[in-house]
Amino acid sequence: MVVSDRFPGTEKVRSFLVLADELHFGRAARYLHLSQPALSQQIAAFEREIGLRLFHRSTRQVRLTEAGRDLLAVATSAISVLDTGLADVRRRAGAGRPQVRIGHVGWGTGQVIARAARVLAPEPVQLVPTYTNFGNQLNQLRHGQVDTALLWRPYLPKSHGDVEEATAAVVPTCLVVPWDHALAGRSSVVVAEVGAERLIRIGVEDAFPVAGMRFVEHTADYAVDTLAAVAAGVGLALCPRLAEWDSVHRDLRFIPIEGAESELVVAWRSTTDTADGSAVHRAVRGLCQAGRETAAMLPHHSGTAHPVGAHPVPGHPGSVQLPSAPADGSAGLLDARRGEHARGPRQHDRAHPAPLRRGEVLPEQHQARERAHRR
Amino acid sequence: MVVSDRFPGTEKVRSFLVLADELHFGRAARYLHLSQPALSQQIAAFEREIGLRLFHRSTRQVRLTEAGRDLLAVATSAISVLDTGLADVRRRAGAGRPQVRIGHVGWGTGQVIARAARVLAPEPVQLVPTYTNFGNQLNQLRHGQVDTALLWRPYLPKSHGDVEEATAAVVPTCLVVPWDHALAGRSSVVVAEVGAERLIRIGVEDAFPVAGMRFVEHTADYAVDTLAAVAAGVGLALCPRLAEWDSVHRDLRFIPIEGAESELVVAWRSTTDTADGSAVHRAVRGLCQAGRETAAMLPHHSGTAHPVGAHPVPGHPGSVQLPSAPADGSAGLLDARRGEHARGPRQHDRAHPAPLRRGEVLPEQHQARERAHRR
DNA sequence: TTCGCTTACGATTAGCGTAAATATT
């Protein structure tokens, strides 16, 4: 299946759709990775261009006008036509190309694959994402069920055997808390503070080989389950900041942990053909570039001076050093290679709205996203 | 019926549609009122954003790729959904508002009404355009079949009786020639040169009360017929430059005539209620503003130094002086009030591509436009 | 050599984020 993407030029319509569903500028803006004034301006511009008032606004209430309700139906169906039509065109255009299967666990990897698909569109490769869980990821790669895998370190232990790897991006590790948690307002936390909390364990042994970590009973198999569990109040979780991209729970807060970083790694079997121009080679290259670019769209690592841009990854894939898990309990999860981070090719120096940045949102995500209420 | 308009954010899709139909960047760009490089960039950006190559380009041929053909069907239906849906929403939003009927003859008046409808959208007025011909226009206004009329001077003689008028815009008068006519390459002509040609007469007496004008047998009833007749090789025609907006015959050239200007006039019965805030008052005001703004989007009057912007029209309608038709045959059609032209509110100082400038094009026009071949 | 698409470049416009202002409950 081809990774879905949005039809270009439909940003304002999507903003309208989200606001029409949310009926709250602040929440809609967070969901859209926009600042609230930016969304206000977008809606105002949309109304001006269309020449109709679509929302009644008061400081306490936003509701659709009659014209807005009418346009909502039109816009919904049209966006559906455009997106599904574009996906169909993509699928047909990709037919006949060599397929490269990608095992991934979520936490923003869907975004990375979507971007990689766009990057690689002119080339004869067809990316086929396969969603899986932590426990199976490396096995699937070794057994040939997938051709490449997008791994998150240090949540997954070092691979062994005939697997080669390349680092695509290094992003801050975040503590995920419910919106009403005591730490929810913090812009960053230190590792010691994480030790005071109870975390949700990932379904892999040694996922957090750090002394002092305390876990709850529940263990998550899938990456997204950790976030759902946090939203459900089971406990807190650790994850890469990239997870903000595909899990926009409006009731979750992602708080960067000082000095802690997660690494997005592209892996493939060393026995596969990765010669220059091979399908797997193209896929790995595209995934690395997409990971770099996606990471570059994250807000800066608050609390530290160095920008959390993309990690410099050579265009050609190669093995990289992996972060070692120190026995020292206080500095666990820490990857202190800061200071040598190169920025992504299109790094935005502009400041970002907290906690999420502007970007693209799947309408399916929006329609189907959780409606869990505050506990 | 509500004036149709384009859904915002669909510029690139429309460019794609036109180019897919035209298969020639230059012609498509002229049709879209864009420069050819701008269209090239738009298409390139569209392909990049979508991640698919839509056209095979060689220096001598442009043709759709397979993906382009697929996307063409998607884009066509989606644009149709958006435009007709928007029109429906507009119609419903306008229901119940006081209607103001507008008699107009074409030559760009459709554009003006569309813009006026957008300008007046927030106000309780519903514009209802009624297409007519020169001969009936003033009668329809006097007899109450329409509430206002958009007149073109000096093609229509001075109105008499209980009709009040306001000038909305003054634009260059053009000589319309087939693309392969001897004058086709000229950026401007003088009145004496027009006297050497045979013109198509408008179906109104004294439409061109100028000595030295020579006419062909054919007489046009409707404004657009003059242009069709020119394309058919019947003869040449005179018309306001604004006519470029809604008649983009790729085989016609609009050549400004030195010193000759046409005047777009809004007329209404003096017996109607035009008190501040009345429906007719709103309509007249909106039409004046729209005429001003549309004229401001025209390229500058080549050959003369003064900008052909909008004529200063007071916000409140009132009678204005009309151009007198001099008996002097050499300076006919001349309106020498140059030098006091104020620019439109959003005048573009940027230079424009010849002969047409960027703007909005009705897809219906494109689909249904004439395919007359070169003689 | 001509035709026609692309690239380069300067300039304008649009859009976003921060901060301040405003309005309603």
Add this chain to the structure above:
DNA sequence: AATATTTACGCTAATCGTAAGCGAA
């Protein structure tokens, strides 16, 4: 007073038009 939207403002990115580049017929 508190909360939520709008306005103001500086900056960045996108886009257009002119002019130059360049490849195919």
